[in-house]
Amino acid sequence: NFMxxxxxxxxxxxxxxxxxxxxxxxxxxxxTYVQWYQQRPxxxxxxxxxxxxxxxxxxxxxxxxxxxxxxxxxxxIISGLKxxxxxxxxxxxxxxxxxxxxxxxxxxxx
Amino acid sequence: QVQLQESGPGLxxxxxxxxxxxxxxxxxxxxxxxYWNWIRQHPGKGLEWIGLIYFTGTxxxxxxxxxxxxxxxxxxxxxxxLRLSSATAADTAVYYCAxxxxxxxxxxxxxxxxxxxxxx
Numbered sequence: 610n611f612m613x614x615x616x617x618x619x620x621x622x623x624x625x626x627x628x629x630x631x632x633x634x635x636x637x638x639x640x641t642y643v644q645w646y647q648q649r650p651x652x653x654x655x656x657x658x659x660x661x662x663x664x665x666x667x668x669x670x671x672x673x674x675x676x677x678x679x680x681x682x683x684x685x686i687i688s689g690l691k692x693x694x695x696x697x698x699x700x701x702x703x704x705x706x707x708x709x710x711x712x713x714x715x716x717x718x719x
Numbered sequence: 720q721v722q723l724q725e726s727g728p729g730l731x732x733x734x735x736x737x738x739x740x741x742x743x744x745x746x747x748x749x750x751x752x753x754y755w756n757w758i759r760q761h762p763g764k765g766l767e768w769i770g771l772i773y774f775t776g777t778x779x780x781x782x783x784x785x786x787x788x789x790x791x792x793x794x795x796x797x798x799x800x801l802r803l804s805s806a807t808a809a810d811t812a813v814y815y816c817a818x819x820x821x822x823x824x825x826x827x828x829x830x831x832x833x834x835x836x837x838x839x
Contacts, residue, residue: 653831697765703824707779710766
């Protein structure tokens with residue numbers, strides 16, 4: 610199995626852009642899709658990015674995703690930050706028999 | 720609209736078996752386009768994948784939990800279940816069930832989650 614490592618927390622001001630990284634420790638980041646989930650306190654996670662860079666219906670285009678094979682990492686980019694974007698963000702990927710989550714990143718918009 | 724609803728005891732005694740069921744509505748659990756997953760979240764911690772089942776009965780489990788887990792499916796009731804044996808306080812968590820799209824392997828619908836506490 611592989612692991613996905615995320616920063617514990619990030620903070621940024623409203624209106625700014627923030628990037629959350631997710632680094633895979635073994636195997637290629639490009640070998641399987643990476644998804645991103647947002648979890649607000651007391652709620653179930655919801656998908657903000659699927660399949661590396663797709664936005665499910667209803668997710669604002671302020672959210673985008675990318676992968677970087679050179680650093681073996683994926684990134685979630687949120688532009689035009691709003692206070693409602695605060696919460697925990699998890700990256701997730703998989704192999705043929707397992708699903709793996711990153712440890713999560715707490716986003717504070719201050 | 721697809722909905723998933725977890726149910727089961729909120730309190731389990733240590734060494735006993737934790738049992739949960741996820742009732743699915745708005746979709747058939749025999750839909751071959753999806754996997755059916757269990758995921759948990761320890762208090763204040765991140766998400767941990769437990770395992771999944773496909774309508775054929777194929778299962779995949781988290782290697783760290785494999786010896787204690789059984790996931791089963793009941794197509795007549797359109798639900799799937801989790802059994803975790805020899806529960807300890809370390810199994811205290813919010814347990815989620817979630818539907819995973821086979822195309823893309825992402826979780827598109829989640830249950831609301833249910834807190835299970837294991838008492839000593």
